[in-house]
Amino acid sequence: MLFTSYNFILFLLALFIIYYIIPQKYQWLLLLVASFFFYSCSGWDNVAYITVTITATYFTAVKIGQLHRQQELYLKENKGSLSKEEKKAYKDKVKSKQKKYLLLCLFFDLGVLAVVKYTNFAISNINSVSKIFNAGELSFLDIALPMGISFYTFQSVGYLVDVYRGKYAPEKNIGKFALFVSFFPQLIQGPISRFDDLGYQLYSGHSFDFRNVSFGIQRILWGFFKKLVIADRILPAVKTITQNPDTYQGIYVLIGMVFYAIQLYADFTGGIDITIGIAEVLGIKLKENFERPFFSKSTAEYWRRWHISMGTWFRDYVFYPVSVSNAMLKISKFSREKFGENTGKRVPVYLSTIIVWFATGIWHGASWNFIVWGLLNCLVIIVSQELEPFYVWFHNRFNVRDKFMFKLFQVGRTFLLMSAIRILDCYRNVRVTFRMYGSMVTKWNIGELFNGALLKLGIDKADYFVLLFGIIIMIVISLAQRNGSIREKLSARPDVIRYAAYVGLFISIIVFGAYGVGYDRNQFIYNQF
Amino acid sequence: MVTWKKAVKLAVVALFTIALLVFLQNLLMPKYMTEILEGALISEYYLEEFKEHDVIFIGDCEVYENFSPIVLWKEYGITSFIRGSAQQLIWQSYYLLEETLKYEKPKVVVFNVLSMKYDRPQKESYNRMALDGMPLSVPKLKSIKASMLDDEKFITYLFPILRYHSRWSELSAEDFKYLFKKRKVTHNGYLMRVDVKPVTTIPKEKKLANYQFSDICYGYLDKMTELCKENGIELVLIKAPTIYPHWYDEWDKQMEDYARKNDLLYINFLKYTDEIGIDFQTDTYDAGLHLNLSGAEKLSGYFGKILQEKFNLPDRRNNKKLNMIWAAKEDLYVSEMEKQYAELEEFGYLKAFNSRRNED
Numbered sequence: 001m002l003f004t005s006y007n008f009i010l011f012l013l014a015l016f017i018i019y020y021i022i023p024q025k026y027q028w029l030l031l032l033v034a035s036f037f038f039y040s041c042s043g044w045d046n047v048a049y050i051t052v053t054i055t056a057t058y059f060t061a062v063k064i065g066q067l068h069r070q071q072e073l074y075l076k077e078n079k080g081s082l083s084k085e086e087k088k089a090y091k092d093k094v095k096s097k098q099k100k101y102l103l104l105c106l107f108f109d110l111g112v113l114a115v116v117k118y119t120n121f122a123i124s125n126i127n128s129v130s131k132i133f134n135a136g137e138l139s140f141l142d143i144a145l146p147m148g149i150s151f152y153t154f155q156s157v158g159y160l161v162d163v164y165r166g167k168y169a170p171e172k173n174i175g176k177f178a179l180f181v182s183f184f185p186q187l188i189q190g191p192i193s194r195f196d197d198l199g200y201q202l203y204s205g206h207s208f209d210f211r212n213v214s215f216g217i218q219r220i221l222w223g224f225f226k227k228l229v230i231a232d233r234i235l236p237a238v239k240t241i242t243q244n245p246d247t248y249q250g251i252y253v254l255i256g257m258v259f260y261a262i263q264l265y266a267d268f269t270g271g272i273d274i275t276i277g278i279a280e281v282l283g284i285k286l287k288e289n290f291e292r293p294f295f296s297k298s299t300a301e302y303w304r305r306w307h308i309s310m311g312t313w314f315r316d317y318v319f320y321p322v323s324v325s326n327a328m329l330k331i332s333k334f335s336r337e338k339f340g341e342n343t344g345k346r347v348p349v350y351l352s353t354i355i356v357w358f359a360t361g362i363w364h365g366a367s368w369n370f371i372v373w374g375l376l377n378c379l380v381i382i383v384s385q386e387l388e389p390f391y392v393w394f395h396n397r398f399n400v401r402d403k404f405m406f407k408l409f410q411v412g413r414t415f416l417l418m419s420a421i422r423i424l425d426c427y428r429n430v431r432v433t434f435r436m437y438g439s440m441v442t443k444w445n446i447g448e449l450f451n452g453a454l455l456k457l458g459i460d461k462a463d464y465f466v467l468l469f470g471i472i473i474m475i476v477i478s479l480a481q482r483n484g485s486i487r488e489k490l491s492a493r494p495d496v497i498r499y500a501a502y503v504g505l506f507i508s509i510i511v512f513g514a515y516g517v518g519y520d521r522n523q524f525i526y527n528q529f
Numbered sequence: 530m531v532t533w534k535k536a537v538k539l540a541v542v543a544l545f546t547i548a549l550l551v552f553l554q555n556l557l558m559p560k561y562m563t564e565i566l567e568g569a570l571i572s573e574y575y576l577e578e579f580k581e582h583d584v585i586f587i588g589d590c591e592v593y594e595n596f597s598p599i600v601l602w603k604e605y606g607i608t609s610f611i612r613g614s615a616q617q618l619i620w621q622s623y624y625l626l627e628e629t630l631k632y633e634k635p636k637v638v639v640f641n642v643l644s645m646k647y648d649r650p651q652k653e654s655y656n657r658m659a660l661d662g663m664p665l666s667v668p669k670l671k672s673i674k675a676s677m678l679d680d681e682k683f684i685t686y687l688f689p690i691l692r693y694h695s696r697w698s699e700l701s702a703e704d705f706k707y708l709f710k711k712r713k714v715t716h717n718g719y720l721m722r723v724d725v726k727p728v729t730t731i732p733k734e735k736k737l738a739n740y741q742f743s744d745i746c747y748g749y750l751d752k753m754t755e756l757c758k759e760n761g762i763e764l765v766l767i768k769a770p771t772i773y774p775h776w777y778d779e780w781d782k783q784m785e786d787y788a789r790k791n792d793l794l795y796i797n798f799l800k801y802t803d804e805i806g807i808d809f810q811t812d813t814y815d816a817g818l819h820l821n822l823s824g825a826e827k828l829s830g831y832f833g834k835i836l837q838e839k840f841n842l843p844d845r846r847n848n849k850k851l852n853m854i855w856a857a858k859e860d861l862y863v864s865e866m867e868k869q870y871a872e873l874e875e876f877g878y879l880k881a882f883n884s885r886r887n888e889d
Contacts (some may be wrong), residue, residue: 006684006691210535462698499542507549511557511694516685517653 001041003274024205038184042147049146053109054178057156060105061163061170064098102164113153116143121366148188152181159195168196176203185278189271191289191309206283215487216280221505223273228513230470231267234259236458242426250443253436257419292478297410299380314356323352373424466512554690560707566714567615571662580633583842584609587622588641591769594819598717599862600829602855605837606844611718616655619644619749624672637763637840642784648743650678716862723869724879728809728817740779754791763840770798772817805831
């Protein structure tokens with residue numbers, strides 16, 4: 001069930017009404033039923049996958065939690081009789097047991113993800129190698145990627161690791177835990193929530209709050225506007241350019257990059273707006289996943305502001321554990337001895353960064369273009385890090401740090417750099433992408449911008465006007481957001497202005513949205529990850 | 530907490546939004562006033578003040594192009610209306626009839642049986658022409674349900690703005706001119722064409738794997754027969770005299786059998802073209818698919834006699850009120866005819882039916 005389908009809107013309306021009619025103590029149960037109903041619309045085999053992950057994670061977390069409690073009880077009961085060493089030995093023993101459970105479940109959860117998502121990628125690579133040696137080929141598995149598996153697996157893993165770390169006690173009620181993993185608005189494209197942020201909110205009752213509902217609906221509408229008026233309208237041009245690399249080279253590659261940046265931003269943030277808006281109507285506050293990333297002045301800043309929940313997930317559950325792992329500590333020690341303190345201390349950080357970005361890349365998709373995409377991001381971040389002293393010198397020497405034009409240059413540079421790397425998503429082929437990069441230098445066809453060729457990319461003059469209108473609104477809102485919530489500000493305005501804005505937004509979606517006959521029904525881009 | 534004041538404000542905003550949507554829907558829906566006139570046919574019935582007809586025609590283009598209610602009136606005093614639309618499917622005809630019976634009880638219903646050959650929806654644009662013009666009613670909802678193609682959405686028939694929203698970029702003067710009030714493009718459902726395109730070759734009929742009409746179509750024909758019987762209406766099955774699409778003997782036999790079994794009158798006019806006087810060199814505007822005005826008038830004159838004799842339909846020309854109404858209709862009919870002849874003379878073709886040529 002697509003977020004932008006009529007069925008989904010009907011489903012939401014019914015859910016919202018029933019949610020506030022039934023007793024609050026049953027609201028979580030309704031959300032669980034709704035979430036599984038939503039998920040079942042994509043196929044019962046998908047329900048089986050998520051159920052398996054939920055069950056494995058739930059029981060493992062309960063077991064790890066029991067061990068925590070046993071340890072607490074044991075230490076409490078034997079407070080006076082145990083020596084410091086005995087306490088440590090006991091704790092180590094418990095930790096070791098917990099670790100075994102943790103690793104077993106991680107192996108299982110991530111194993112399911114790996115099998116369904118990466119098996120065919122692995123087979124394809126094995127076949128490529130065996131082709132060189134004229135060996136036989138393995139046949140591909142006929143497995144469909146379960147909807148949202150990357151998101152719910154990560155959410156489950158985060159929960160399990162947090163329970164292992166003793167951050168919070170495991171949820172006792174399997175139904176409630178199932179709701180945390182399967183909560184439908186965030187199931188297919190995130191954000192990847194943490195149990196201590198979301199769990200309590202899901203399980204506690206919510207009474208009807210006009211402000212929450214009103215703000216939630218506004219957020220949903222804004223999401224639909226971005227998705228239907230901007231992302232889906234610009235999509236044909238992106239497809240035309242990137243699916244015909246032999247025809248569209250040179251300046252078209254740059255256009256493709258910029259158009260895809262706009263499409264992805266509007267698509268992904270639009271989807272997240274809908275997700276957060278739905279939760280808000282239900283009285284649940286999800287964490288923000290974006291913070292105006294296209295205003296970032298560096299790649300590192302961009303990644304702190306884009307898909308925040310994914311970035312923080314990798315930071316907390318991959319980067320930190322890898323950085324402080326025994327192997328990395330050994331590498332750190334070794335490199336400090338070999339290369340000196342200054343260089344040596346960077347080696348483990350950069351190694352961890354490379355691992356994180358490799359994982360981020362492959363998480364996005366089982367193909368080399370995503371891996372290269374991840375590693376290119378990593379490269380830019382590391383090079384920026386290494387050039388930091390030069391930047392500091394440059395900023396001081398020319399006194400540009402606070403100059404508006406220089407900030408604008410930094411924002412533009414980061415936008416173009418990120419757009420250039422991101423286009424790997426579209427070409428889906430590393431070699432083709434690099435050939436297209438090359439064509440930007442070798443094929444000088446800037447005249448195409450002025451000879452009407454842009455009107456032959458699958459969007460016409462009217463589409464460009466709508467896009468311009470939509471993008472200007474998006475930019476103005478993003479600029480205004482720097483000084484606080486737009487919805488708060490709007491709610492303080494006179495009724496006429498306020499309601500005109502709401503009605504205008506709604507009507508714009510209805511009239512200018514790219515949906516229905518003549519438009520392909522487009523799934524949100526991040527649903528495929 | 531929602532206060533009364535807030536509730537009133539919300540209600541006002543909701544009403545304003547609905548009004549705006551209705552306005553935009555009217556603006557964005559195709560008007561079918563200067564091109565693709567077929568799209569305007571279904572809704573014209575509801576503009577009729579006097580909905581008391583002796584005969585109601587239902588069916589596809591073979592009714593609205595081939596029969597002239599004005600001739601039926603002029604020659605026999607029979608009042609009639611054609612509720613036809615392009616490629617009207619049998620279930621659309623049935624539900625349209627069901628809906629029509631809420632307004633009036635005709636003495637005779639004439640159904641063109643060509644649509645027996647379709648047992649599934651064909652094209653969205655034809656569905657739209659058959660359904661968008663109907664006001665909301667149970668038969669309309671049933672007809673939508675039966676007509677939708679796989680990729681169509683029910684809700685877009687209830688709120689057509691969801692279907693036509695993207696027309697904002699192609700709005701023309703016609704959309705504004707006919708925003709609130711449309712003109713009539715037919716003469717009691719008859720879509721007049723005076724141009725001529727003689728038959729030169731007759732396409733050879735294709736052999737079919739199966740000539741049996743489907744159970745779905747028979748099901749609706751049964752329902753139609755039953756509905757007419759319940760309401761004391763005579764149902765007449767006809768096959769209009771058009772050369773193409775081919776009407777197979779096997780199909781004809783099935784209709785004859787059905788009519789016999791259900792005690793209905795079935796007339797295949799293809800068998801009487803000489804008797805009617807149809808000359809496919811002068812009486813068709815598209816080489817035999819449809820009749821032009823000349824052909825339609827001949828056919829109507831012929832059929833009127835049958836209707837009057839078989840069903841004892843009264844000659845209403847003595848009714849003063851009706852006379853006035855139909856005189857006005859006749860004036861419009863003549864004026865349209867003169868306009869079309871003048872247009873033909875000036876351009877060599879009829880503008881409303883040659884949109885592509887106009888674009889050139």
